[in-house]
Amino acid sequence: MRKANRAAAVWRTYQDVSKPGTPGVLTRVRAIPRLIKSVMRGDYAGMGKGKLALMAMGLVYLISPIDAVPDFLVLIGVVDDFGVLLWLVASMLGESGRYVDWERKVIPGSTTPPV
Template identity: 70%
Template sequence: MMAKAARAAAAWKTYREVTKPGSPKLMTRVRAIPRMVGAVMRGQYTGMGKGKLALMGMGVVYLVSPIDVIPDFLMLIGVADDFGVFLWLMASLLGESGRYVHHEHTVVQAPVKGQVEGS
C-alpha cells in the first residue's frame, strides 16, 4: 500500500512541476531527453550521474522485456509493478529533463575562437 501512495505522490509532484508557471512544458522536456542523455554520456551535464541514467535505462528494459519479476498474468499485481516502474521512469525522466532544459538556458557558452559576436 505504501508503494502505491509513493507512486501517486511522485506522479502528482511531476504533474505539478510540469504545469508550474515558468517551468519547461511537457513536450519541451520530452524533446530534451535525447540531448540530456548525450550530454550525460559525454560528461557535459553533471546534474545527473551516469548511474541514474543507467537505472533509467534498466527501467526501460524492464518495461519492454517479456520477462517480469511479477508476471502480468497475475492481473492486478503483475500490471501494477509495470505501472509503478512506468510512473517512476516518467517522473524521473520528466523531472531530470526539466532541470536539463533549465541548465541549457542558464549556461552561458563561451564564443568559439575566431568567431565574432553576432555572426
C-alpha cells in the same frame, strides 16, 4: 516503490510541469535525447550515469517479456509494470526539466536550447 510514493512522485511531476515559467511537457520530452548525450559525455553534472543506467534498466524491464511478477497474475502483474512506468516517466520529465533550465543558464539570453 510504494503506491503512495509513486502517486506522490507523479503529483510532484505534474505540479512541476504546470508551474508558470517552467519548461512544458513537449519541451521536456524533446530535451531527453540531448540530456542523455550530455550525461554520457559528462557535460551535464546534474544527473549521474548511474541514474541514467537505472532509468535504462527500468525501460528494459518494461519492454522485456521476463517479469518479476508475471502478468498472468492479472492485477498484481500489471501493477508492478505500471509502477515502473510511473517512476520512469516522472523521473525523465523531472530530470529533463532541470536539464532545460541548465541549458538556458549555460547559454545566457537563449530561450531555445542548442541544436
